[in-house]
Amino acid sequence: xxxxxxxxxxxxxxxxxxxxxxxxxxxxxxxxxxxxxxxxxxxxxxxxxxxxxxxxxxxxxxxxxxxxxxxxxxxxxxxxxxxxxxxxxxxxxxxxxxxxxxxxxxxxxxxxxx
Amino acid sequence: xxxxxxxxxxxxxxxxxxxxxxxxxxxxxxxxxxxxxxxxxxxxxxxxxxxxxxxxxxxxxxxxxxxxxxxxxxxxxxxxxxxxxxxxxxxxxxxxxxxxxxxxxxxxxxxxxx
Numbered sequence: 001x002x003x004x005x006x007x008x009x010x011x012x013x014x015x016x017x018x019x020x021x022x023x024x025x026x027x028x029x030x031x032x033x034x035x036x037x038x039x040x041x042x043x044x045x046x047x048x049x050x051x052x053x054x055x056x057x058x059x060x061x062x063x064x065x066x067x068x069x070x071x072x073x074x075x076x077x078x079x080x081x082x083x084x085x086x087x088x089x090x091x092x093x094x095x096x097x098x099x100x101x102x103x104x105x106x107x108x109x110x111x112x113x114x
Numbered sequence: 115x116x117x118x119x120x121x122x123x124x125x126x127x128x129x130x131x132x133x134x135x136x137x138x139x140x141x142x143x144x145x146x147x148x149x150x151x152x153x154x155x156x157x158x159x160x161x162x163x164x165x166x167x168x169x170x171x172x173x174x175x176x177x178x179x180x181x182x183x184x185x186x187x188x189x190x191x192x193x194x195x196x197x198x199x200x201x202x203x204x205x206x207x208x209x210x211x212x213x214x215x216x217x218x219x220x221x222x223x224x225x226x227x228x
Contacts, residue, residue, distance in 0.1 A: 007122070104128065
C-alpha cells in the first residue's frame with residue numbers, strides 16, 4: 001500500500017490483512033502502521049498493488065481511506081484479525097473507497113482501467 | 115515502486131528490472147512506465163518495497179530519482195535489458211540515489227532504519 005505525505009513524499013509497505021469489504025470498498029487492518037497512518041491522516045489517497053493468483057495479473061487499486069478506531073467496521077476488523085492471528089492488537093480499520101482499478105502488468109492491457 | 119504526483123496522489127506498480135548499481139544507487143529500467151514517469155518528472159521522490167530472499171525480510175528503500183534517456187547509464191540499462199529480454203525497448207534508465215532503508219516487516223526491527 002502506497003501513501004504520500006501532504007508534500008508528496010511516497011511511502012510503500014506490505015499489508016497482510018487486506019480484503020474486499022463490499023463492491024466499492026477494501027478493508028485493511030492497521031496492526032503496525034506508523035508512517036502510512038501519519039500520511040493517511042493528512043492525505044487520504046492510497047494506491048495498492050495486488051497480484052491476482054486467479055488471473056495471474058497485477059492490478060493497481062486507487063482510492064480514498066477513512067480510518068475507524070471504533071464502531072462496527074473497527075469491531076469487524078478486530079474480530080477478523082483475532083480469528084486469524086490472536087496475538088495481534090489491531091489499532092484501526094482502514095476502509096478504502098475504491099475510485100479506480102488499473103491493470104499494471106506488461107501486456108496488451110497495461111494501464112487499462114477496469 | 116511508489117511515486118507521487120506533486121499534489122500527493124500516490125502511484126505504485128511492480129518493477130522487473132531493478133538492481134543495485136553501486137553502494138548508493140539503484141538502477142531501474144523504464145520499459146513501460148507511464149504514470150510513474152509523469153510523477154518522477156514533477157516529483158523525484160520514490161519509495162520501493164523489496165523482499166530479500168536471503169534475509170526473509172521486507173525492506174523499504176527511499177530515494178530520489180534521476181531519469182537518463184541517453185549517455186552511459188542509459189546505455190548500460192539498454193544492454194542489460196537486451197541481454198535478458200531482447201524483445202523489450204527500454205525508454206529510460208531511472209537511477210535512484212538511496213537516502214534511507216527501513217525494515218518494513220512485523221517484528222522487533224519494524225521501522226528500524228539501517
